[in-house]
Amino acid sequence: MRLYLASFLAAALVWGAGCGDDGDGGDIDAPAADAQPDAPTDAGMDGPFVQPTMLSETGLYSNIGTKTIASGVVEFAPRWQLWSDAAVKRRWIYLPPGSKINSTDMDYWSFPVGTKVWKEFVRGGARIETRLLQKIGDADDVASWYMVAFQWDAGETDATAVPGGVVDDQGVNDIPDRSKCRQCHQPSRNKAIILGFQALQLDYDAPANGLDLDYLVQNDWLTVEPTASGQAAYFPLPAETGTPVIEPALGYMHGNCSGCHNGDSDVLNTVPLELRLSVTELGTWAATDTYRTAVNVAASLGSQGTHVVKGMDVAQSAIHNRMTAVGGAQMPPIAREQVDTTALAAIDAWINSLPAPN
Numbered sequence: 001m002r003l004y005l006a007s008f009l010a011a012a013l014v015w016g017a018g019c020g021d022d023g024d025g026g027d028i029d030a031p032a033a034d035a036q037p038d039a040p041t042d043a044g045m046d047g048p049f050v051q052p053t054m055l056s057e058t059g060l061y062s063n064i065g066t067k068t069i070a071s072g073v074v075e076f077a078p079r080w081q082l083w084s085d086a087a088v089k090r091r092w093i094y095l096p097p098g099s100k101i102n103s104t105d106m107d108y109w110s111f112p113v114g115t116k117v118w119k120e121f122v123r124g125g126a127r128i129e130t131r132l133l134q135k136i137g138d139a140d141d142v143a144s145w146y147m148v149a150f151q152w153d154a155g156e157t158d159a160t161a162v163p164g165g166v167v168d169d170q171g172v173n174d175i176p177d178r179s180k181c182r183q184c185h186q187p188s189r190n191k192a193i194i195l196g197f198q199a200l201q202l203d204y205d206a207p208a209n210g211l212d213l214d215y216l217v218q219n220d221w222l223t224v225e226p227t228a229s230g231q232a233a234y235f236p237l238p239a240e241t242g243t244p245v246i247e248p249a250l251g252y253m254h255g256n257c258s259g260c261h262n263g264d265s266d267v268l269n270t271v272p273l274e275l276r277l278s279v280t281e282l283g284t285w286a287a288t289d290t291y292r293t294a295v296n297v298a299a300s301l302g303s304q305g306t307h308v309v310k311g312m313d314v315a316q317s318a319i320h321n322r323m324t325a326v327g328g329a330q331m332p333p334i335a336r337e338q339v340d341t342t343a344l345a346a347i348d349a350w351i352n353s354l355p356a357p358n
């Protein structure tokens with residue numbers, strides 16, 4: 001108990017200190033729930049939850065010295081990944097034995113208590129941080145998920161929890177504090193809280209028989225299983241003639257923007273933009289929320305272009321301008337300092353393939 005109180009106080013102090021400029025470009029208000037620290041909750045299958053102070057305590061490795069991943073922990077990669085200033089990332093998931101993911105809502109899965117998901121960041125060949133999302137309570141709310149990043153030591157022997165984040169770690173990397181995690185991993189933004197481990201993001205052929213949607217079906221991870229469509233994918237994307245330009249652009253925005261821009265997000269109160277793909281809206285690209293709310297739709301916040309996306313006119317497309325911006329109007333508003341030029345080229349190719357507005 002004393003341990004918990006100490007780390008609570010430490011975290012509360014850093015939260016207070018973290019309000020100033022932290023050099024991560026534009027900022028948005030943290031959702032109100034951020035004011036509540038995580039309560040330690042009985043984690044059921046794994047015993048009472050204790051906030052880990054070292055990565056080696058979280059169960060990712062059976063031997064952190066040799067970097068041996070523990071049994072039951074499975075690596076995965078979402079098909080459309082979040083741009084993190086060119087960091088190389090790896091991810092792993094652990095489900096408690098015998099438990100399943102509640103997939104009743106195929107777009108927003110609900111994870112069993114005891115689920116742990118990690119994401120490792122490597123820059124210049126060196127491990128710099130590993131992030132943890134751990135389900136410690138029954139609900140799909142903020143108090144039910146413990147979120148923290150661990151900063152690796154120089155020799156990569158272990159990593160220490162940094163609830164207050166680290167600005168310019170090793171000169172280049174901003175490790176987000178816990179309130180920043182919640183600007184993206186937050187049920188008022190995204191019902192599932194988990195952003196990459198979802199049906200559409202896993203509905204592809206993972207390399208080397210790795211974890212993908214088919215693996216989850218074969219290994220009984222889901223309460224409701226999607227039925228095979230007879231095609232390569234469970235949820236086939238609409239076909240495109242010629243060189244595909246739509247899928248790379250809409251997929252990128254699904255991976256990078258939909259955590260905040262979707263039909264259930266509190267960001268809708270500011271801008272009516274929905275960039276999330278749904279398994280139920282894949283009949284045609286034109287039927288997606290992205291087309292409905294972005295293509296040739298007037299921008300609500302005028303200064304970054306006349307339209308959210310203006311067909312054949314990149315310069316008047318707010319999505320292009322906000323992906324080009326660094327600081328100020330940049331999107332995503334946090335967690336990047338560099339422009340993703342490859343993605344920008346894909347977005348521009350898509351914009352230039354669209355008809356101009358009438």
Ligand code: HEC
Pocket residue numbers: 078080081082083091117118119131132133147148149175176177178180181182183184185193194195196197255256259332334335
């Ligand atoms: C700018 C938004 C953003 C911020 C801030 C952010 N994340 Fe994420 N995170 C994402 C997105 C999007 C994904 C899925 C795409 C990917 O992994 O490339 C993700 C994936 C993850 C994953 C893998 C599980 C999953 O959701 O797919 C973990 C673990 C994770 N983040 C932990 C954290 C922690 C801990 C913090 C704070 C220290 C944090 N993240 C901050 C957007 C964010």
Ligand code: HEC
Pocket residue numbers: 028183184253256257258259260261267270271272273298299300301302308318319322323329331332333334
């Ligand atoms: C962490 C949450 C978050 C993420 C992730 C995010 N946005 Fe936003 N976005 C916002 C908020 C909040 C606003 C309104 C305030 C503002 O303009 O900064 C906004 C506004 C916008 C607007 C203005 C729309 C209009 O009608 O004027 C565009 C365009 C936009 N975002 C595009 C994107 C794109 C493209 C991505 C991904 C590359 C993205 N956003 C990722 C939170 C986010």
